[in-house]
Amino acid sequence: MTTKQLNVTDRILLHGVDTELADDYIRSELLKTYQGVKHVQRWYRKDKYENEIPKDLVQVNFISPKYTERFLQDGFINIGNLRCQVAPLKPTIRLENEIKSDNESDCQSERFTEEQQVTDKILVHDVPTHIPDEDLKQELSKIYRGIRYVKRWYYKDESKAPTERVQIDFTSSKHTKTILENGFINVGRYCWPVTALKPSMYLRNKLESDSRSYYQPQILTEQDILHTFEEQKKRLNDLMCHFDDQLNKTVRLLCKDAHDSSSG
Numbered sequence: 473m474t475t476k477q478l479n480v481t482d483r484i485l486l487h488g489v490d491t492e493l494a495d496d497y498i499r500s501e502l503l504k505t506y507q508g509v510k511h512v513q514r515w516y517r518k519d520k521y522e523n524e525i526p527k528d529l530v531q532v533n534f535i536s537p538k539y540t541e542r543f544l545q546d547g548f549i550n551i552g553n554l555r556c557q558v559a560p561l562k563p564t565i566r567l568e569n570e571i572k573s574d575n576e577s578d579c580q581s582e583r584f585t586e587e588q589q590v591t592d593k594i595l596v597h598d599v600p601t602h603i604p605d606e607d608l609k610q611e612l613s614k615i616y617r618g619i620r621y622v623k624r625w626y627y628k629d630e631s632k633a634p635t636e637r638v639q640i641d642f643t644s645s646k647h648t649k650t651i652l653e654n655g656f657i658n659v660g661r662y663c664w665p666v667t668a669l670k671p672s673m674y675l676r677n678k679l680e681s682d683s684r685s686y687y688q689p690q691i692l693t694e695q696d697i698l699h700t701f702e703e704q705k706k707r708l709n710d711l712m713c714h715f716d717d718q719l720n721k722t723v724r725l726l727c728k729d730a731h732d733s734s735s736g
Contacts, residue, residue, distance in 0.1 A: 482510075482537045483561040483655070486530040486549060489514070493551070498530060501552045508539030511654070513663035522602060530556075531663070533654070537567060564655035565668065592645045593669040596657055599624070601634040608638060611659050618647035645675060 489498065491514075499512040511533040516524040532549075534540055543549045543558045550556075562568075599608070601624075609622040620641040627633050640657075642648050648668070656663050670676075 480537050480567070481540060481544075481560045481563040482534045482567050483563060484532050484534075484540050484543055484549075484558045485515075485561050486532060486551075487528065487557040487559065488554075489528050489530045489551065489556055490554065491526040491528055495530075498551055502532065502549075505550060506539065508534040508536055510535045511656075511663070513656075516662075518600070522600070524600075531561065533564070533656075537563070562655075564653060566653040566655075590645050590675070591648055591652075591668045591671040592642045592675050593672060594640050594642075594648050594651060594657075594666045595625075595669050596638045596640060597636065597665045597667070599636050599638045599664055601636060605638070608659070612640065612657070615658060616647065616651070618643040639669065641672070645671070 495512045495514055498514075499509060502509045502512070509532060511531075513531045513533075515527045515529040515531060517527055519525055540560070544560055547557060548555050549558050605622045605624055609619060612622065613619050620643050623639045623641075625635045625637040625639060627635060651657055651666055652668055655665060657666050
């Protein structure tokens with residue numbers, strides 16, 4: 473990826489943002505001056521008591537990279553009277569796929585995007601380990617549909633300690649599409665990054681079956697051909713009978729008219 477592509481992103485990080493400023497206030501101030509603001513999320517850190525302390529860092533997501541170009545070139549952004557330095561963040565999965573598709577053939581890029589986006593399982597990162605799976609599922613279910621189950625990942629060493637990664641399985645890939653395009657998932661005031669996981673066996677089999685049906689011609693057996701021929705022959709016979717019936721009706725009407733005329 474070229475240097476220019478590295479700066480193509482729809483997400484930026486603001487530095488030096490007063491920790492007393494709420495996310496909603498920052499968003500409203502940005503919208504007064506700038507276009508394309510999609511989401512604002514402050515970053516947090518934990519102290520030794522596991523309390524979350526706000527950082528002076530704020531992530532801002534835009535609907536398109538064209539809205540971030542100006543800030544990345546200038547190196548700053550204004551929030552009211554406050555001027556903050558900005559730095560590029562890794563773009564959303566949707567934008568990453570678009571950038572990669574520019575360097576591939578149309579067929580290859582389309583196939584790549586499909587494989588990356590179509591999944592019914594995602595992995596959420598940076599989830600505090602003290603949050604139980606069931607509590608997390610309840611909170612997520614208030615916002616997102618189709619959640620099948622939530623499962624935290626654990627280290628495979630002797631400690632078996634919980635990690636900050638949580639797997640979420642959905643009933644359908646349609647429920648993960650927007651989440652993966654945004655690159656994050658919301659739980660209350662928290663915003664955690666997400667990545668795609670390998671789809672379930674059921675979805676993989678379905679995608680493979682759909683792919684074969686789309687790209688491979690239908691193979692007809694001799695029985696299929698004979699059956700099709702008989703159906704076409706029957707339809708043709710029905711059509712001929714219909715025409716014969718219409719012709720007979722017309723002839724009868726002409727004969728009747730001729731008879732009536734001669735009688736008169």
